Amino acid sequence: DAGVIQSPRHEVTEMGQEVTLRCKPISGHDYLFWYRQTMMRGLELLIYFNNNVPIDDSGMPEDRFSAKMPNASFSTLKIQPSEPRDSAVYFCASSPRDRGLAGVGTGELFFGEGSRLTVL
């Protein structure tokens, strides 16, 4: 398997522009997570999906951020309009259901290589 694939790897944009980050999870994984990482705040969970349905978006910082998962093999994280403080590395991760206790998700997370966003 190719692993979790994120694009673009690097994005430089100007304040006010729309940014779309993309993620292809590992085939067969039921869960998809979006994280943001900065030096100041570390790794923050933004939102996660189960079977394409958003389960918890309480980590999404503002209404400027939105995430979708139209099918099991694709998700997007959109920032509109972007601001300099959105500069960060954005990680997507996917996870299978736990192979132990049925119905409880404690499977390991597989992360992509991240998308480094710079907003000028």
Add this chain to the structure above:
Amino acid sequence: DAKTTQPNSMESNEEEPVHLPCNHSTISGTDYIHWYRQLPSQGPEYVIHGLTSNVNNRMASLAIAEDRKSSTLILHRATLRDAAVYYCILREQYSKTSYDKVIFGPGTSLSVIP
């Protein structure tokens, strides 16, 4: 949410064992202890997890205290490639219809000295 406490940084000499501690005094009976690490310029990667018993895999060993209020990730022979940030995480289990948030703390930054 149950929380973990780790030292901010540690150093180790190459080819020596490394013991990375994690305190989780408020752990509940069904919390799993997971460890991830993040190499420079990469996403985090899973290392190991356990519930009560000590665990071994090809990457590391996990020693869990009898009262489960602390655990230690053991790298048996540190290499330069093991220089990374190591995260200790508790995975809470709710119900069959729910999924725990996977929350990362600041972790321990491990430096390996040649």
